[in-house]
Amino acid sequence: MSTSQESGMGDMGSDAVVAKEASGGLSTPPTPKGRDARRRLLEAGEQLFGEQGYAGTRVSDITEAANLSPGAFYRYFKDRHELLLVLLTEMLDRAFDFARARWDDNHPTESVQRTTERYLEFYDLNRAMMGVMVEMAQNDEEVRSVWRQSRTAFYTRIGRALTRGVTSGAIRSDIDVEVAAELLGSMTEFYAFQRYALDGDALKDVPPVEVATTLAELWTRGVASK
């Protein structure tokens, strides 16, 4: 019989995406003053990239918002692009951890629902940067790469849960687990993307909880009436 366990979806967790910031600027300034400046740049970058997109944000916008001179930026980041990568990498790492929820093999529907809620919540909170990531992925191999790694980590986690479900008999054994994991993950991710990033949540009066419920239902039982 299956047991309730912590993080049934796997633990590729925190190191799924490797930090990458050594190249140009100081990732860990030696003095408190420096660390503070770096932090302010990070915050300003997230804010502005989110509001105006990557292309629409000038380095000088960022330094201004961080109360620094233009030149100071380059002490901490090689260029605008490196700042973006740091921001995205950190966000994806947080997403992976955030969406991790207690998984109960005996109640897969509820488990999916819980995870989905968490995911939607995170997406809602980070919708702006998610949009930036999508924007950039098209022409930027590095962004594509960090995103791909993150998705892979998610799909792997889902795949493990499915596999365990197949073993325990809770999940049908006639489906391609890997493909199913990608499809199910895609369903959640793109729903979130279009709801929060693309449509700006404007017309959606359906509460996320209900979406999570429906999604969990579809996940586990499909649309068939029997």
Add this chain to the structure above:
Amino acid sequence: MSTSQESGMGDMGSDAVVAKEASGGLSTPPTPKGRDARRRLLEAGEQLFGEQGYAGTRVSDITEAANLSPGAFYRYFKDRHELLLVLLTEMLDRAFDFARARWDDNHPTESVQRTTERYLEFYDLNRAMMGVMVEMAQNDEEVRSVWRQSRTAFYTRIGRALTRGVTSGAIRSDIDVEVAAELLGSMTEFYAFQRYALDGDALKDVPPVEVATTLAELWTRGVASK
């Protein structure tokens, strides 16, 4: 009893997205020479936007590829952005028509599978422009708008099929049809997006047909074993 009918998924089709090109350039040049020039610009634009993204494609790249001088561009399009919109609009219209498949209420799984296959095929063929659309949607309300209309048309079509299924008893009546339609559509769309536009199809050895099958299965029966 249910009947087999053309386009069970709805018919918001061709006029779902309204052509929009009257503002600046001649959408239908009077002379054959002019029509040819315009066509060449359209082709060059699709080619280059797809290869290098919108931001990475200069007007002069396009006119060069179309064997025209830079100035000539503005006889046919108000600006670079209008060309993009024309291209996207036409593509989305074609997508909607292309993915339309005979729908059999008695065999929903097969119907979904057929439609999905068509959709993936279209996406594969137009992956480059799909990527451009995603890139642009982030910061461009007009692009967001044409895309949203297109998605809405799709979801509506799916929703109608679900409603008909509920009526006929083939589909569970306890789900939110609208949300379900969005989720199911999202699953397909994002899978296609990440497979073709983001990952470049590189590592995918699973044939699209199999994906369509799995997806149709999940659609109709979910993952639950019983």
Add this chain to the structure above:
Amino acid sequence: MSTSQESGMGDMGSDAVVAKEASGGLSTPPTPKGRDARRRLLEAGEQLFGEQGYAGTRVSDITEAANLSPGAFYRYFKDRHELLLVLLTEMLDRAFDFARARWDDNHPTESVQRTTERYLEFYDLNRAMMGVMVEMAQNDEEVRSVWRQSRTAFYTRIGRALTRGVTSGAIRSDIDVEVAAELLGSMTEFYAFQRYALDGDALKDVPPVEVATTLAELWTRGVASK
């Protein structure tokens, strides 16, 4: 017996240094207007590089002097550096032709003197750009290269004259013709350089003609009294 002949010093002439300007901008604009603009940029560049050095001359200085907008520059030259190369190449070609003088094997001293006078005259006229060339040669391999080719052409020409002199018995046969050619050419070149480019001619009250005479004497008879 030796004969008087045209250009006894050789004829590596006009193609000693190959023009190189195809890379970035239009070396030959199709319209007269364009050709005129390019010419104005060339003239302004020569003027300003000469007056303020390469490093001290901004592209905007040049376009301003040429009555053009900053952007226009790049229609005709890839960048500031290409303009410099065009200017230097053309100047060195002219120098080689300019310094060519009728050479009389029976009167080597007079021949050297004539050539030297011409050379000094040319240097005087082009002192500014000569200085720029020297400035740039230190860190710019391309400049070094065009200069080296030009010097080589000169030394070869001198070497031929010496060889012919050896054959005719007018020149000692116990010297290394090649080394001698380099040394003799160096003497002239550096004298000109320090006189015109470095010292600005300020303190020199010795007329060039006298210098040419002395140099020709040293050339042919050295300093020994008998």
Add this chain to the structure above:
Amino acid sequence: MSTSQESGMGDMGSDAVVAKEASGGLSTPPTPKGRDARRRLLEAGEQLFGEQGYAGTRVSDITEAANLSPGAFYRYFKDRHELLLVLLTEMLDRAFDFARARWDDNHPTESVQRTTERYLEFYDLNRAMMGVMVEMAQNDEEVRSVWRQSRTAFYTRIGRALTRGVTSGAIRSDIDVEVAAELLGSMTEFYAFQRYALDGDALKDVPPVEVATTLAELWTRGVASK
């Protein structure tokens, strides 16, 4: 009768160029630690200016190579330019001393040869900084000045030797001693410059000794066969 004497070429030597470093930084720091830091900066500067040119060398490059923080530089030198001047001045002083050789009025050819060998050797050793000096002379009056003073010292030394030679009858009295001195010095200097600084010694298989011999021959006897 002529006598063999030390440094027949004159002794404007060591003080020909006045040290100039009082303005901004400590030319002689009080503590051993400070003296060491200053020395390291000097060494790093010579190294880097030589390798990358003046324009290509940042203050931070120098301080980094010297294991100091950027700010520390300004304790020892007013600015980057002052460091250069100190370096050049010292080098030119050393050059003047180094090239000094025993002069024998009875054997002028050998004396010239010896001096030339020494000069070429020094140039070879200091080619990098020589190149920097040439680079800078174009636009920097101070550099021009220290160089001019150094050359003048050399030419004066040569001129004295010539004058003495005229007096003793070893040298023709019909030449302009001053001009001849400049020309002869130029010949050596520019040969060295183009050989070591410009062409990088790459293609030169003629050993310096042979060059010195040929040069001494040309110097004393010219190219005329009798």
Add this chain to the structure above:
DNA sequence: GATGAATGAGCATTCATTCAT
């Protein structure tokens, strides 16, 4: 219809130098 010359705003980045600690 087409050309190509001209525009000029826009922006990332560098680096010598200063200064608080």
Add this chain to the structure above:
DNA sequence: CATGAATGAATGCTCATTCAT
């Protein structure tokens, strides 16, 4: 003595767009 954070002026280059021919 030394550090390292901060400055901010300076500038080359791009490219969408206009317009005279």
